[in-house]
Amino acid sequence: MYAPERQQEILRLARDSGRVDVVSLAVQFQVTAETIRRDLKTLDRAGVVRRVHGGAIPVGRLDFEPDLAERETTAADEKDRIARAALAELPDEGTMIVDAGSTVALFAAALPMEFSLTVVTHSLPTAARLADHPGIQLHLVGGRVRHRTRAAVDAWALRAYGEIRADVLFVAANGFSTEHGLTTPDLAEAAVKRAAMAAARRVVLLADSSKHGQEHFARFGGLNDVDLLITDSGLSPEDALAIERGGTEVVRA
Amino acid sequence: MYAPERQQEILRLARDSGRVDVVSLAVQFQVTAETIRRDLKTLDRAGVVRRVHGGAIPVGRLDFEPDLAERETTAADEKDRIARAALAELPDEGTMIVDAGSTVALFAAALPMEFSLTVVTHSLPTAARLADHPGIQLHLVGGRVRHRTRAAVDAWALRAYGEIRADVLFVAANGFSTEHGLTTPDLAEAAVKRAAMAAARRVVLLADSSKHGQEHFARFGGLNDVDLLITDSGLSPEDALAIERGGTEVVRA
């Protein structure tokens, strides 16, 4: 196994479990702790993990749930399928806006190398992932960065989205339902999502089925603003049908 | 078998199995390792595989950028000392702008946790580093993201810097000298640097001594625009004195 491969794998492990430690990595990869330390130093310098005594933690944690590890494993499967299904909605060329959120981040990370399009995002982790994608022209939306979600919000972000027009938006929501529409806990973030929705010709909502029926503080639109909902099979066919009656196409990946 | 045929086949193998190694390819194709290395170099230059010690990996399999880490190993020692010295210039509170560049990134990574201030940056790696720093209020400057430096440039960035006023700017330069001032290879990046300089009350230049006397395509200011230069002891005392006569304080870390 080559050093970069091992580093890549370490990075994956770190992102999956939220942390890695030198000794277990050394055992797992059958190398000495020194080598692992060197790998972690490389990853640290590359800015993708932060080195701590005894191991490392990934930078750019995607969401703010208290125990990230548990949560990642809970819905990881669904989110993965959703992300993959979303790939089918990509235009061959053109412009897309990518929202913040773990599902959307997974989707962005899954973009095949041969894709060549323009991406606009206000999500720091997504931007970091796409920055070295050779085919992608990345535009970063600025603003105040919220610690929790690592997303840019407020005046700069709102204005930026007010100035552009994209082919498609991939948006996330903490809660969605026909009655309460699309909701998220933070007002500032909701404002940005609303601005992004206004900037896109087509709105694709990526949300696993556990979000259905949930209702949070800030509302940023109705389901009728969404052209396509991609979720998992946890959404009952009846609910899906009800949503489709509202004019939103539904894909249950 | 012709060379391009062999390279095509190597690429196919690499994509199929996710990796190839020099020695087995040499055996398989009945040529020497040198030839395989030349093939891999060709494929690497074409951008379809990434060369690693012992073999190659198809692009897209590694989602972090080893190059960035590599560049940081050059003169890492000097840069480290410079970064540490720059910490002394931090205000206890207030606002600072952080430029893109490896030296400045090192400086940002070295920020102690207890610091509490507002940071504005157009550098993606720096933003990613500081996003989870609890004491820091981070503002991201948007714009088109340059692949090479992962920095935001162009209209959005220029406008953002035109709207703010910060206490101090930590800026990098690819070349600096009393005659030619501050230079960098990219025009767009130079424009952003100039805008950032105009937005700060105090300008601190972080540059290792190898940059002294260098001259690049795009000029974004003169040394007299710099209030403080932090460099390493590789800058001769005479040169330092000459710069100080121009009104710029010099620290040789």
Add this chain to the structure above:
DNA sequence: CCCAATCGGGCATGAACGGGCATGAGCGGG
């Protein structure tokens, strides 16, 4: 405040690398 775990700099080693040179096959102009 102490001690064990961890860290990181220095050194050693074997594999891999790559620049330079030589050889031989194909190519093209005269």
Add this chain to the structure above:
DNA sequence: CCCGCTCATGCCCGTTCATGCCCGATTGGG
């Protein structure tokens, strides 16, 4: 048909790289 040129390949050898080992310094939990 000849001769010089280019290209692909092989070989040589000094250099670099990845890794492991050692040991003193540092860190952080108890």
